[in-house]
Amino acid sequence: MPKNPYALAVSAVRRAVLNAYEEAVVRGELPAGAPEDFDVSEPRDKGHGDLAANFAMVWAKALKLNPRKVAEIIVADIDNGDFIEKLEIAGPGFVNITLTSAWYGQTLTAIDEAKADYGKSDYGHGKRVQVEFVSANPTGPMHLGNARGGVLGDVLSSIFQWTGFYCEREFYLNDTGNQVDLLGKSMESRFFELLGDEVSYPFPEDGYHGDDVKEHAKAYIELHGDSLKDAPEAERRTKLRDFALERNIARMKEDLARYRIVHDVWFKESSLYGEGGAVDIALADMKKNDAVYEADGALWFAATKFGSEKDEVLRKGTGFYTYYMGDIAYHYNKFVIRGFDTVIDIWGADHHGHAIRFASAMRAIGLEPTRLKFILMQLVRLVRGGEIVRMSKRTGKAVSLSDLLDEIPVDAARFFFCSRQNDTQMDFDLDIAVKEDSDNPVYYVQYAHARICSILRNLLAEGIAPKPAAEVDFTKLTAPEELELIKHLAKLPQELIMAADSLDPSRMTKYVMETAATFHKFYNACRVRGEEQSVMDARLKLCELTAQVLRNVLTIINITCPDRM
RNA sequence: GCGCCCAUAGCUCAGCUGGAUAGAGUGUUUGGCUACGAACCAAAAGGUCACAGGUUCGAGUCCUGUUGGGCGCGCCA
Numbered sequence: 217m218p219k220n221p222y223a224l225a226v227s228a229v230r231r232a233v234l235n236a237y238e239e240a241v242v243r244g245e246l247p248a249g250a251p252e253d254f255d256v257s258e259p260r261d262k263g264h265g266d267l268a269a270n271f272a273m274v275w276a277k278a279l280k281l282n283p284r285k286v287a288e289i290i291v292a293d294i295d296n297g298d299f300i301e302k303l304e305i306a307g308p309g310f311v312n313i314t315l316t317s318a319w320y321g322q323t324l325t326a327i328d329e330a331k332a333d334y335g336k337s338d339y340g341h342g343k344r345v346q347v348e349f350v351s352a353n354p355t356g357p358m359h360l361g362n363a364r365g366g367v368l369g370d371v372l373s374s375i376f377q378w379t380g381f382y383c384e385r386e387f388y389l390n391d392t393g394n395q396v397d398l399l400g401k402s403m404e405s406r407f408f409e410l411l412g413d414e415v416s417y418p419f420p421e422d423g424y425h426g427d428d429v430k431e432h433a434k435a436y437i438e439l440h441g442d443s444l445k446d447a448p449e450a451e452r453r454t455k456l457r458d459f460a461l462e463r464n465i466a467r468m469k470e471d472l473a474r475y476r477i478v479h480d481v482w483f484k485e486s487s488l489y490g491e492g493g494a495v496d497i498a499l500a501d502m503k504k505n506d507a508v509y510e511a512d513g514a515l516w517f518a519a520t521k522f523g524s525e526k527d528e529v530l531r532k533g534t535g536f537y538t539y540y541m542g543d544i545a546y547h548y549n550k551f552v553i554r555g556f557d558t559v560i561d562i563w564g565a566d567h568h569g570h571a572i573r574f575a576s577a578m579r580a581i582g583l584e585p586t587r588l589k590f591i592l593m594q595l596v597r598l599v600r601g602g603e604i605v606r607m608s609k610r611t612g613k614a615v616s617l618s619d620l621l622d623e624i625p626v627d628a629a630r631f632f633f634c635s636r637q638n639d640t641q642m643d644f645d646l647d648i649a650v651k652e653d654s655d656n657p658v659y660y661v662q663y664a665h666a667r668i669c670s671i672l673r674n675l676l677a678e679g680i681a682p683k684p685a686a687e688v689d690f691t692k693l694t695a696p697e698e699l700e701l702i703k704h705l706a707k708l709p710q711e712l713i714m715a716a717d718s719l720d721p722s723r724m725t726k727y728v729m730e731t732a733a734t735f736h737k738f739y740n741a742c743r744v745r746g747e748e749q750s751v752m753d754a755r756l757k758l759c760e761l762t763a764q765v766l767r768n769v770l771t772i773i774n775i776t777c778p779d780r781m
Numbered sequence: 782g783c784g785c786c787c788a789u790a791g792c793u794c795a796g797c798u799g800g801a802u803a804g805a806g807u808g809u810u811u812g813g814c815u816a817c818g819a820a821c822c823a824a825a826a827g828g829u830c831a832c833a834g835g836u837u838c839g840a841g842u843c844c845u846g847u848u849g850g851g852c853g854c855g856c857c858a
Contacts, residue, residue: 261801270800273838283838307801308838353858395858514856525784525854532856539858568785569853594786594851602792636794639786641851643793648807655807655820663820671817707797714797726795733805736821745817759817781820 217338218330220709221323225267226256228299229313233271236294245289250275256313258703262696265304265312266703272309283309320699321690323706327761328685335708335768339716340381346550347373349562350472350479351388354464355399356426357616358471360596360644365562366617367633368591370477371721372560374772379716384556387479388546391461392486393539398423400457404449406433407456411442426613432460471618475626476774488545495537498548498581499530507580517544522576540570544577551583560719562591562638591719594641596633601647624649627775631658634773635725657729661766662778664732668763669779671744675756682760683753692754697734697741701758704734705765712772721773728769735762 233254240246254271272287279286287305294303301314327334349369352358358366369385376383390396402423408416410433419425436444436459444452465482472478488494502508507518508530515531517540530541550559563571571592575585598605598615607613620629628649635657636642648655672682693702708727715723744755770777 255800257797257800259801260796260804264801268800273800276838310801390858393858512856516856529856534856536856538856542858565786565852567853567858570858572785572853592786592852640794641787645793648793657806659820660806663818667818667821674817711797718798723797729805737823739817740813740822743817780818
């Protein structure tokens with residue numbers, strides 16, 4: 217498994233401090249009873265060293281001593297080990313730590329050993345995680361919310377895979393229920409229209425008015441003729457509905473593939489129903505837990521017994537199950553039947569009420585609610601020329617994912633949607649996204665990579681290639697810009713772990729932008745070509761490894777990493 | 782009415798889960814290529830972190846209230 221240089225430094229510091237404390241207690245210099253928990257992290261201000269520890273301030277209260285006094289005692293007798301160069305007491309009692317050149321060298325060596333795997337860890341210990349995302353209604357084209365959720369889910373899944381989880385990407389296909397029936401009715405109406413009968417089946421008031429339905433109906437007639445005209449109504453609607461669904465699903469898969477998203481599983485809602493299906497099993501469980509009752513001709517979930525504010529209908533008076541029941545059965549299937557340890561559902565923020573209510577459903581089927589996590593995305597608004605864009609110019613309907621991809625490159629779209637935290641509302645500025653220059657952050661990052669490739673090419677043309685890490689003297693790297701860059705590269709594995717913990721893929725775009733910025737600063741401060749041999753070797757290696765890190769992160773975000781641009 | 786989310790520089794956003802003098806990008810002003818890619822870098826300017834309390838060594842970050850914006854409260858999905 218690749219190393220995590222940042223975590224190694226942090227734990228080395230922590231161990232050294234705790235050891236020094238134990239010895240101080242034995243000598244009677246400090247009282248026992250200090251809490252073990254304290255923070256070792258990178259200080260905000262770079263002038264405060266590579267790492268800073270706050271143990272003195274955390275302990276001061278418990279030990280009834282002045283924080284600076286505590287710090288002095290610990291620092292006076294600490295064993296520096298391999299990684300700590302020096303410790304300084306500062307401010308109210310912070311201890312600032314400078315790391316040794318050995319640590320910097322080991323960091324670069326670790327990256328060189330792991331290469332395309334650098335960043336990976338076994339943090340997840342193979343735990344099974346499922347990320348369900350997009351799950352767009354198959355009654356029409358995907359919208360911008362799906363575009364945002366698509367990238368979030370896709371990148372989050374990659375983050376889980378990089379941090380040692382087993383992760384599947386899933387699309388929940390709502391192929392049954394009112395909305396889909398309405399699609400069947402809309403198809404039926406278009407079908408008769410095309411056959412010249414506009415009166416027998418008037419278009420449903422709340423039907424799907426889009427041209428896509430007309431096209432589906434036309435295609436059906438071209439393929440199968442008009443035989444359905446005389447078929448029983450139910451059969452006709454079902455056939456037309458399924459035909460439209462299949463075509464919509466195929467189109468969604470195409471659009472998603474174009475967007476570089478491939479789901480492992482497309483799970484059909486309809487498969488939950490029927491004899492012995494997940495609905496039956498989950499319902500039996502709920503009955504066992506005394507969670508259901510009948511009233512007013514409907515079957516109810518006694519959600520108030522499980523923490524909700526009001527009860528919910530599971531089976532309507534019509535005999536059909538509600539979406540809620542389907543969703544309970546679906547999650548029963550995920551956890552109990554398929555054995556996922558954790559499930560992440562990525563939904564639009566308009567579903568947050570449902571997300572909150574779902575905790576009681578989890579309890580009712582005997583599952584710990586925290587195993588199910590929701591990411592609720594706020595709305596996306598398109599902005600062009602300072603104005604909010606509501607409709608697509610071409611179709612007059614809401615802007616769809618494929619409309620968006622017609623207009624801007626996939627790299628830019630993915631990077632942009634991944635660059636904001638999911639709980640913020642976001643404005644997508646088309647003017648910037650469409651620009652292929654440095655205003656667009658994705659090019660800033662790609663430029664850094666192309667620039668490094670150019671350096672490597674130029675030197676290779678002169679017969680100079682990067683050497684293996686073991687043959688490079690990294691102690692030659694001493695400039696602040698060099699050390700900053702190495703420190704930043706060291707953080708990738710930890711950054712991935714934090715992204716997995718906080719379910720926040722935007723950390724990766726932030727990280728890679730900072731990687732690019734840190735490199736550009738180094739580039740402007742330090743030359744590679746023409747320096748003394750050992751310095752050149754070290755800097756060239758640093759360039760090569762920076763490019764490697766950029767590639768690894770861009771692979772996670774799944775955007776291209778050009779050698780030239 | 783009740784519930785969830787949000788509010789940080791003119792604009793778009795960070796702020797490492799409570800740390801030291803609140804940071805980037807963009808826009809404005811200025812400087813840096815006969816030297817590895819100037820799609821870059823450096824500097825200046827720009828702030829009552831919506832408002833008022835509270836918690837503690839320490840609050841943009843946590844708790845309460847207020848204001849303003851988004852969303853939700855169905856035998857819809």
